[in-house]
Amino acid sequence: MITKTKIIGLMLFFLGPWSFAEEAPLLAKDPVLEARVKAISLELRCLVCQNQTIADSNAGLAVDLKNQVRDMLREGMNETQIKDFMVERYGDFVLYDPPIKGTTMVLWAGPLLMLFIAFWFSVRFVRRRSRNPDAYKSAEDIDRARALLKD
Amino acid sequence: MMASARFLIPLGIFIAVAAFLFKGLSLDPKEVPSPLIGKAAPEFSLPLLNDFEAPFANGDMTGEVWLLNVFASWCGPCLDEHPIIVNFARSTAVPVVGFNYKDRPRAAKQWLNRHGDPYTQVVVDLNGRIGLDYGVYGVPETFLIDQQGIIRYKKIGPLTQMDVSQDIIPLIEELSQ
Numbered sequence: 001m002i003t004k005t006k007i008i009g010l011m012l013f014f015l016g017p018w019s020f021a022e023e024a025p026l027l028a029k030d031p032v033l034e035a036r037v038k039a040i041s042l043e044l045r046c047l048v049c050q051n052q053t054i055a056d057s058n059a060g061l062a063v064d065l066k067n068q069v070r071d072m073l074r075e076g077m078n079e080t081q082i083k084d085f086m087v088e089r090y091g092d093f094v095l096y097d098p099p100i101k102g103t104t105m106v107l108w109a110g111p112l113l114m115l116f117i118a119f120w121f122s123v124r125f126v127r128r129r130s131r132n133p134d135a136y137k138s139a140e141d142i143d144r145a146r147a148l149l150k151d
Numbered sequence: 152m153m154a155s156a157r158f159l160i161p162l163g164i165f166i167a168v169a170a171f172l173f174k175g176l177s178l179d180p181k182e183v184p185s186p187l188i189g190k191a192a193p194e195f196s197l198p199l200l201n202d203f204e205a206p207f208a209n210g211d212m213t214g215e216v217w218l219l220n221v222f223a224s225w226c227g228p229c230l231d232e233h234p235i236i237v238n239f240a241r242s243t244a245v246p247v248v249g250f251n252y253k254d255r256p257r258a259a260k261q262w263l264n265r266h267g268d269p270y271t272q273v274v275v276d277l278n279g280r281i282g283l284d285y286g287v288y289g290v291p292e293t294f295l296i297d298q299q300g301i302i303r304y305k306k307i308g309p310l311t312q313m314d315v316s317q318d319i320i321p322l323i324e325e326l327s328q
Contacts, residue, residue, distance in 0.1 A: 047288040060253065061288050064279050089286040091186040 037070045040079055043096050044069075044086055053096060185286060185305045192219075192296050193284035200251055200259055200273035207248075207274050214298050216326050217246045218319075220270070220310075221282065221292040223254040224262035229291045232309035233266050239315055240269035245323055249273035252282050252290050295319055297326050 041055035046062040054062040065086070072082050086094045098104050187193075196208040209219075220236055222229040240247045249270035251259045256275055263273070276282050285294070288307070293314075295304035304322055306314055 060279075064283060068280075068283060088186060089284060090288070091286075 040069050045094050187302050192300050192302050195281040197274040219248050219294040221250040221252050223252045224258040226290045228309045235310050237267050237269040246271040251275045253279040
Protein backbone atom coordinates (compact mmCIF):
# COMPACT_ATOMS: atom_id res chain seq x y z
CA MET A 1 0.00 0.00 0.00
CA ILE A 2 1.31 3.39 -0.94
CA THR A 3 0.13 5.73 1.72
CA LYS A 4 0.01 9.47 1.64
CA THR A 5 2.75 9.64 4.24
CA LYS A 6 5.02 7.49 2.13
CA ILE A 7 4.51 9.70 -0.92
CA ILE A 8 5.22 12.82 1.09
CA GLY A 9 8.24 11.11 2.61
CA LEU A 10 9.57 10.20 -0.83
CA MET A 11 8.99 13.71 -2.11
CA LEU A 12 10.84 15.17 0.82
CA PHE A 13 13.65 12.70 0.31
CA PHE A 14 14.16 13.64 -3.33
CA LEU A 15 13.40 17.32 -3.10
CA GLY A 16 15.39 17.98 0.03
CA PRO A 17 18.82 18.46 -1.53
CA TRP A 18 17.60 21.02 -4.03
CA SER A 19 15.65 23.07 -1.60
CA PHE A 20 18.76 23.71 0.50
CA ALA A 21 21.10 24.65 -2.30
CA GLU A 22 19.41 27.84 -3.37
CA GLU A 23 21.61 30.85 -3.90
CA ALA A 24 20.89 34.45 -3.16
CA PRO A 25 18.38 35.76 -5.69
CA LEU A 26 19.58 38.08 -8.39
CA LEU A 27 17.75 41.24 -9.19
CA ALA A 28 18.04 42.01 -12.88
CA LYS A 29 16.51 40.08 -15.74
CA ASP A 30 19.28 40.03 -18.34
CA PRO A 31 20.70 36.47 -18.12
CA VAL A 32 23.99 37.25 -19.86
CA LEU A 33 24.70 40.15 -17.54
CA GLU A 34 23.63 38.09 -14.53
CA ALA A 35 25.99 35.29 -15.50
CA ARG A 36 28.87 37.76 -15.56
CA VAL A 37 27.79 39.34 -12.27
CA LYS A 38 27.70 35.87 -10.75
CA ALA A 39 31.09 34.85 -12.14
CA ILE A 40 32.71 37.91 -10.59
CA SER A 41 30.71 37.64 -7.36
CA LEU A 42 32.02 34.11 -6.86
CA GLU A 43 35.53 35.51 -6.57
CA LEU A 44 34.75 38.28 -4.10
CA ARG A 45 34.63 37.69 -0.40
CA CYS A 46 31.76 38.96 1.67
CA LEU A 47 33.54 40.83 4.46
CA VAL A 48 30.66 40.59 6.87
CA CYS A 49 30.33 36.82 6.54
CA GLN A 50 33.96 36.05 5.81
CA ASN A 51 33.71 32.47 4.66
CA GLN A 52 31.20 33.19 1.96
CA THR A 53 31.50 34.79 -1.43
CA ILE A 54 29.21 37.70 -2.15
CA ALA A 55 27.40 35.39 -4.60
CA ASP A 56 26.44 33.09 -1.71
CA SER A 57 25.47 35.78 0.70
CA ASN A 58 22.33 37.76 1.28
CA ALA A 59 23.94 40.13 3.77
CA GLY A 60 23.27 43.79 3.10
CA LEU A 61 26.83 44.51 2.08
CA ALA A 62 26.98 41.52 -0.27
CA VAL A 63 23.83 42.71 -2.04
CA ASP A 64 25.32 46.22 -2.33
CA LEU A 65 28.54 44.84 -3.79
CA LYS A 66 26.67 42.69 -6.30
CA ASN A 67 24.67 45.71 -7.37
CA GLN A 68 27.92 47.63 -7.69
CA VAL A 69 29.41 44.87 -9.87
CA ARG A 70 26.28 44.91 -12.03
CA ASP A 71 26.39 48.70 -12.42
CA MET A 72 30.05 48.63 -13.36
CA LEU A 73 29.48 45.89 -15.95
CA ARG A 74 26.68 47.96 -17.43
CA GLU A 75 29.07 50.88 -17.66
CA GLY A 76 31.30 48.64 -19.75
CA MET A 77 34.04 47.93 -17.24
CA ASN A 78 35.84 44.61 -17.37
CA GLU A 79 36.53 42.07 -14.66
CA THR A 80 40.03 43.37 -13.86
CA GLN A 81 38.78 46.91 -13.45
CA ILE A 82 36.01 45.75 -11.12
CA LYS A 83 38.36 43.67 -9.00
CA ASP A 84 40.83 46.56 -8.79
CA PHE A 85 37.96 48.77 -7.66
CA MET A 86 37.12 46.34 -4.85
CA VAL A 87 40.75 45.82 -3.79
CA GLU A 88 41.29 49.59 -3.63
CA ARG A 89 38.51 49.81 -1.05
CA TYR A 90 38.60 46.53 0.82
CA GLY A 91 42.14 45.27 0.29
CA ASP A 92 43.42 41.96 -1.09
CA PHE A 93 41.28 40.18 1.46
CA VAL A 94 38.21 40.80 -0.67
CA LEU A 95 39.60 38.42 -3.31
CA TYR A 96 39.04 34.73 -2.76
CA ASP A 97 42.15 34.07 -4.78
CA PRO A 98 44.76 36.39 -3.26
CA PRO A 99 47.47 37.75 -5.59
CA ILE A 100 51.04 36.48 -5.30
CA LYS A 101 53.19 39.23 -3.80
CA GLY A 102 55.51 39.93 -0.89
CA THR A 103 52.93 39.85 1.89
CA THR A 104 51.19 36.75 0.59
CA MET A 105 54.35 34.76 -0.15
CA VAL A 106 54.06 32.61 3.01
CA LEU A 107 50.50 31.78 2.09
CA TRP A 108 51.40 30.58 -1.38
CA ALA A 109 54.83 29.06 -0.85
CA GLY A 110 54.32 27.71 2.68
CA PRO A 111 52.38 24.53 1.84
CA LEU A 112 54.67 23.76 -1.07
CA LEU A 113 57.72 24.18 1.14
CA MET A 114 56.18 21.88 3.75
CA LEU A 115 55.55 19.29 1.06
CA PHE A 116 59.17 19.44 -0.10
CA ILE A 117 60.46 19.07 3.44
CA ALA A 118 58.18 16.09 4.08
CA PHE A 119 59.25 14.53 0.76
CA TRP A 120 62.93 15.02 1.54
CA PHE A 121 62.54 13.37 4.95
CA SER A 122 60.63 10.40 3.58
CA VAL A 123 63.15 9.85 0.77
CA ARG A 124 65.97 9.92 3.28
CA PHE A 125 64.13 7.57 5.59
CA VAL A 126 63.29 5.02 2.88
CA ARG A 127 66.81 5.10 1.45
CA ARG A 128 68.41 4.46 4.78
CA ARG A 129 66.03 1.59 5.43
CA SER A 130 66.65 -0.13 2.14
CA ARG A 131 70.39 0.24 2.50
CA ASN A 132 70.41 -1.28 5.97
CA PRO A 133 67.15 -3.02 6.87
CA ASP A 134 68.29 -3.87 10.37
CA ALA A 135 69.35 -0.34 11.25
CA TYR A 136 66.34 0.23 13.46
CA LYS A 137 66.45 -3.12 15.23
CA SER A 138 68.63 -3.67 18.24
CA ALA A 139 69.83 -7.13 19.28
CA GLU A 140 67.52 -6.88 22.23
CA ASP A 141 64.47 -6.30 20.01
CA ILE A 142 65.35 -9.27 17.85
CA ASP A 143 65.60 -11.50 20.92
CA ARG A 144 62.23 -10.26 22.14
CA ALA A 145 60.64 -10.86 18.77
CA ARG A 146 62.01 -14.38 18.70
CA ALA A 147 60.67 -15.05 22.20
CA LEU A 148 57.23 -13.80 21.18
CA LEU A 149 57.19 -15.95 18.05
CA LYS A 150 57.95 -19.04 20.04
CA ASP A 151 54.76 -18.80 22.11
CA MET B 152 75.38 13.26 20.35
CA MET B 153 73.71 13.19 16.92
CA ALA B 154 70.90 11.00 18.22
CA SER B 155 70.01 13.38 21.03
CA ALA B 156 70.04 16.34 18.64
CA ARG B 157 67.64 14.54 16.31
CA PHE B 158 65.08 14.24 19.08
CA LEU B 159 65.06 18.01 19.34
CA ILE B 160 63.74 18.44 15.78
CA PRO B 161 60.11 17.55 16.61
CA LEU B 162 60.32 19.72 19.68
CA GLY B 163 61.55 22.60 17.52
CA ILE B 164 58.72 22.09 15.05
CA PHE B 165 56.26 21.95 17.91
CA ILE B 166 57.54 25.21 19.35
CA ALA B 167 57.38 26.92 15.94
CA VAL B 168 53.79 25.75 15.31
CA ALA B 169 52.76 26.62 18.86
CA ALA B 170 54.23 30.11 18.45
CA PHE B 171 52.21 30.70 15.26
CA LEU B 172 49.02 29.38 16.82
CA PHE B 173 49.56 31.41 19.97
CA LYS B 174 49.95 34.56 17.90
CA GLY B 175 46.78 33.56 16.04
CA LEU B 176 44.82 33.59 19.28
CA SER B 177 45.26 37.31 19.66
CA LEU B 178 44.51 38.17 16.04
CA ASP B 179 41.00 39.18 15.12
CA PRO B 180 40.04 37.85 11.67
CA LYS B 181 37.42 40.60 11.50
CA GLU B 182 40.15 43.21 11.46
CA VAL B 183 41.08 43.46 7.84
CA PRO B 184 43.96 45.84 7.14
CA SER B 185 42.59 48.82 5.30
CA PRO B 186 44.20 49.75 1.99
CA LEU B 187 42.91 53.29 2.47
CA ILE B 188 45.36 54.42 5.14
CA GLY B 189 47.82 56.92 3.71
CA LYS B 190 45.54 57.61 0.74
CA ALA B 191 43.28 60.54 -0.01
CA ALA B 192 39.84 60.18 1.49
CA PRO B 193 37.40 59.35 -1.34
CA GLU B 194 35.52 62.44 -2.38
CA PHE B 195 31.87 62.79 -1.59
CA SER B 196 29.15 65.36 -1.49
CA LEU B 197 26.21 64.26 0.59
CA PRO B 198 23.11 65.91 2.07
CA LEU B 199 23.09 66.87 5.73
CA LEU B 200 20.76 65.09 8.10
CA ASN B 201 19.32 68.40 9.29
CA ASP B 202 19.06 69.93 5.86
CA PHE B 203 18.68 67.74 2.81
CA GLU B 204 19.09 70.74 0.51
CA ALA B 205 22.57 71.54 1.76
CA PRO B 206 25.31 69.23 0.57
CA PHE B 207 28.45 68.66 2.59
CA ALA B 208 31.62 67.71 0.79
CA ASN B 209 34.70 66.23 2.46
CA GLY B 210 36.66 68.91 0.59
CA ASP B 211 35.02 71.48 2.91
CA MET B 212 37.24 70.17 5.70
CA THR B 213 40.55 70.80 3.93
CA GLY B 214 43.04 72.39 6.30
CA GLU B 215 41.62 70.69 9.35
CA VAL B 216 42.27 67.43 11.12
CA TRP B 217 38.90 65.78 11.58
CA LEU B 218 37.19 62.58 12.57
CA LEU B 219 34.65 60.80 10.38
CA ASN B 220 32.45 58.45 12.37
CA VAL B 221 30.23 55.98 10.50
CA PHE B 222 27.10 55.15 12.49
CA ALA B 223 23.51 54.03 12.12
CA SER B 224 20.55 53.87 14.46
CA TRP B 225 20.08 50.17 13.64
CA CYS B 226 23.61 49.33 14.73
CA GLY B 227 24.00 48.01 18.27
CA PRO B 228 27.76 48.43 18.68
CA CYS B 229 27.36 52.10 17.63
CA LEU B 230 25.49 52.65 20.86
CA ASP B 231 28.35 51.03 22.78
CA GLU B 232 30.91 53.42 21.36
CA HIS B 233 28.66 56.48 21.40
CA PRO B 234 29.68 57.74 24.87
CA ILE B 235 33.30 57.62 23.73
CA ILE B 236 32.53 59.74 20.66
CA VAL B 237 30.51 62.16 22.79
CA ASN B 238 33.37 62.40 25.26
CA PHE B 239 35.93 62.89 22.48
CA ALA B 240 33.91 65.68 20.87
CA ARG B 241 33.52 67.39 24.24
CA SER B 242 37.16 67.17 25.28
CA THR B 243 38.89 68.09 22.00
CA ALA B 244 38.51 70.82 19.42
CA VAL B 245 38.66 68.28 16.59
CA PRO B 246 35.50 68.35 14.45
CA VAL B 247 33.64 65.05 14.42
CA VAL B 248 31.54 64.48 11.33
CA GLY B 249 28.84 61.82 11.60
CA PHE B 250 28.34 59.56 8.62
CA ASN B 251 24.84 58.12 8.81
CA TYR B 252 25.11 54.86 6.90
CA LYS B 253 22.10 53.19 5.28
CA ASP B 254 19.67 54.50 7.83
CA ARG B 255 16.26 56.11 7.87
CA PRO B 256 16.87 59.84 8.53
CA ARG B 257 13.99 59.99 11.01
CA ALA B 258 15.34 57.06 12.99
CA ALA B 259 18.80 58.65 12.95
CA LYS B 260 17.43 61.94 14.30
CA GLN B 261 15.57 60.16 17.09
CA TRP B 262 18.66 58.15 17.95
CA LEU B 263 20.76 61.34 18.22
CA ASN B 264 18.08 63.05 20.31
CA ARG B 265 17.99 60.16 22.70
CA HIS B 266 21.70 59.44 23.02
CA GLY B 267 23.25 62.84 22.43
CA ASP B 268 24.60 64.46 19.29
CA PRO B 269 28.39 64.86 19.36
CA TYR B 270 28.68 65.71 15.65
CA THR B 271 29.51 69.05 14.09
CA GLN B 272 27.66 67.80 11.02
CA VAL B 273 25.91 64.61 10.05
CA VAL B 274 25.93 63.51 6.42
CA VAL B 275 23.47 61.00 5.05
CA ASP B 276 24.49 58.07 2.87
CA LEU B 277 21.10 56.54 2.23
CA ASN B 278 22.07 53.68 -0.07
CA GLY B 279 25.61 53.10 1.20
CA ARG B 280 27.26 54.00 -2.10
CA ILE B 281 29.79 56.38 -0.51
CA GLY B 282 30.28 53.92 2.34
CA LEU B 283 31.43 51.47 -0.29
CA ASP B 284 34.12 53.95 -1.42
CA TYR B 285 35.32 54.09 2.17
CA GLY B 286 35.41 50.31 2.40
CA VAL B 287 32.77 50.33 5.12
CA TYR B 288 31.56 46.89 6.07
CA GLY B 289 31.28 46.75 9.83
CA VAL B 290 29.50 49.75 11.28
CA PRO B 291 30.67 51.57 13.36
CA GLU B 292 33.86 52.67 11.65
CA THR B 293 35.99 55.69 12.37
CA PHE B 294 38.46 57.55 10.17
CA LEU B 295 40.95 60.24 11.10
CA ILE B 296 41.63 62.56 8.18
CA ASP B 297 44.41 65.13 8.06
CA GLN B 298 44.65 68.70 6.73
CA GLN B 299 45.42 67.47 3.21
CA GLY B 300 42.48 65.07 3.22
CA ILE B 301 44.63 61.96 3.71
CA ILE B 302 43.23 59.11 5.80
CA ARG B 303 45.63 58.59 8.70
CA TYR B 304 43.76 56.12 10.83
CA LYS B 305 40.86 53.75 10.49
CA LYS B 306 39.10 51.69 13.08
CA ILE B 307 36.58 49.04 12.14
CA GLY B 308 34.15 48.32 14.96
CA PRO B 309 33.43 50.27 18.11
CA LEU B 310 36.03 52.79 19.21
CA THR B 311 37.37 52.25 22.72
CA GLN B 312 38.80 54.75 25.17
CA MET B 313 42.13 53.05 24.61
CA ASP B 314 41.97 53.68 20.84
CA VAL B 315 41.33 57.34 21.58
CA SER B 316 44.06 57.83 24.16
CA GLN B 317 46.74 55.59 22.61
CA ASP B 318 46.22 56.07 18.87
CA ILE B 319 43.97 58.95 17.94
CA ILE B 320 45.07 61.69 20.37
CA PRO B 321 48.83 61.14 19.75
CA LEU B 322 48.19 61.13 16.00
CA ILE B 323 46.24 64.37 16.19
CA GLU B 324 49.03 65.98 18.21
CA GLU B 325 51.57 64.81 15.68
CA LEU B 326 49.51 66.09 12.76
CA SER B 327 48.80 69.44 14.39
CA GLN B 328 52.45 70.36 14.78
